[in-house]
Amino acid sequence: MTQEKTYQPPKIWQWQPGNGGQFANINRPTAGVRQEQTLPRGEHPFQLYSLATPNGVKVTVMFEELLAAGHTGAEYDAYLIDINAGDQFGSDFVAINPNSKIPALLDLSGEQAIRVFESGSILLHLAHKFNAFLPTELSARTECLNWLFWQMGSAPYLGGGFGHFYSYAPEPMAYPIDRFTMEVKRQLDVLDQHLAKHDYLAGDQYSIADIANWPWYGALVLGRLYDAAEFLQVNDYRHVLRWAKAIDQREAVQRGRRVNRNWGDEAFQLSERHAASDFA
Numbered sequence: 063m064t065q066e067k068t069y070q071p072p073k074i075w076q077w078q079p080g081n082g083g084q085f086a087n088i089n090r091p092t093a094g095v096r097q098e099q100t101l102p103r104g105e106h107p108f109q110l111y112s113l114a115t116p117n118g119v120k121v122t123v124m125f126e127e128l129l130a131a132g133h134t135g136a137e138y139d140a141y142l143i144d145i146n147a148g149d150q151f152g153s154d155f156v157a158i159n160p161n162s163k164i165p166a167l168l169d170l171s172g173e174q175a176i177r178v179f180e181s182g183s184i185l186l187h188l189a190h191k192f193n194a195f196l197p198t199e200l201s202a203r204t205e206c207l208n209w210l211f212w213q214m215g216s217a218p219y220l221g222g223g224f225g226h227f228y229s230y231a232p233e234p235m236a237y238p239i240d241r242f243t244m245e246v247k248r249q250l251d252v253l254d255q256h257l258a259k260h261d262y263l264a265g266d267q268y269s270i271a272d273i274a275n276w277p278w279y280g281a282l283v284l285g286r287l288y289d290a291a292e293f294l295q296v297n298d299y300r301h302v303l304r305w306a307k308a309i310d311q312r313e314a315v316q317r318g319r320r321v322n323r324n325w326g327d328e329a330f331q332l333s334e335r336h337a338a339s340d341f342a
Contacts, residue, residue: 083232088148093162099152104139104336111143111155112165114323116221116277116287117181121165122335123318124188124195124273129338130314133192135171140335142322182214185270195270206264209271217278219245229288243294246282250299253279257301261308272309280306317341 082089103109108125112118128136143149143164150162159166159179167184169176171191178187189196197203223242227235253275256263263271278287283299283306285291296303309315320332320341332340 084230085146088146088151093160094151095153095156096148096151097153099149099154101152101154102139102141104141106137106139106336107135107169107171108138109168109170110138110140110165110322111158111167112140112322113143113145114319114321115145115164116217116281117163118165118322119277119281119319120181120274121167121184122321123277123315124185124270126314126318126321127273127312128188128192128194131194133194136188136192137337138335140321142324142333144324180214182210182274185210185274189270195268195273197264197267197269202265202267206269206271209263210274213271213274213278216249220249220278220282224290225288228290228293247294250279250283250294250296250302253305254299254301257305262305268309272305276306276309276315280309284310 077091080086101109101111110121110125112121114122122140125136125138125140143155143166145164149155150159150164155166156162158168158177161179163179165179165181165184167178167187169178169187169191176187178184186196188194197206219242223238224246227238227242231238253263260266262268263275279302281287282294283291283296283303285296320330321335322333323331324333325331334340
C-alpha cells in the first residue's frame with residue numbers, strides 16, 4: 063500500500079518568509095551578516111560565544127575539565143548567544159564563524175588572535191594546546207579521533223533529523239520520524255556494543271571523544287533531550303547508560319552543563335561565565 067502524497071515539490075523551490083516552522087524567523091537560504099554587532103570581550107585568554115545546546119556544552123565541559131586538571135591557562139569568558147533572537151548573524155559573530163552556528167571561540171592567548179569554529183575543531187584545538195584529553199600513543203589517539211568524527215557525522219541525524227521531526231515539526235509525520243528513529247536507535251546500538259567492551263569511547267581513558275558525544279547521546283539516554291527516552295526505549299542500551307551516568311557525575315561536567323544556559327531550572331542556569339566563583 064503506497065502512502066498518499068500530501069506535498070508535491072515545485073519544479074523550482076522558492077524561499078518564503080514563513081518557511082521553517084518554529085524557526086522561520088531566523089532560517090533563510092542565505093549566509094552572512096544581517097546586523098552590525100559588537101561582541102563583548104573579557105580579560106581571559108579565551109572568549110567563547112555560545113549557548114548550552116549539546117554542541118555548546120561540549121566546549122564548556124572541555125574548558126571546565128581543563129581547569130579541573132590544573133591547566134590555569136584555560137581560563138575563559140563565556141558569553142551567551144541567543145540563537146532565537148538571531149545573535150549568530152551579527153557582524154562580530156560571523157567574523158568568527160561564517161557558518162553562523164554556536165559555539166564560536168576566539169583564542170587570544172598568543173601574539174595573533176585565532177578564530178575557531180565547529181565544536182569538534184574547538185575540542186581538538188584545546189586538546190592540542192594543553193596536551194590534554196587526547197591520547198598521545200598513535201593507535202589510542204586514532205581511536206579517539208574515530209569517535210570524535212563519528213559524533214560530528216552522526217549527531218545531525220539525531221538533532222536535525224530525529225529531534226526536528228519528533229519535537230519541532232509543525233505536525234507529526236510518520237515517514238521522517240520512523241526514518242530517523244531507526245537511525246538514532248542504530249547509532250545507540252553502535253555505542254552500546256562498543257561500550258560493552260570499554261569504559262570510555264577511546265578505551266580506558268576519558269577523552270575529547272567522550273566530551274563530544276556525551277552532550278548528545280548521554281543527554282538523550284538520561285532523558286534530557288527531546289523528552290524521547292521512553293519513545294526510544296533507552297534502557298535497552300545499558301552500556302551507554304552506564305557511560306552516561308559515570309560522566310554525569312564529574313564535577314567539571316556538571317559545571318559545564320550550566321554555562322550559557324538561560325532556560326529551565328534556575329539553579330542550573332549561568333548565562334555568562336567569567337570565573338570559578340560564578341558557580342557559587
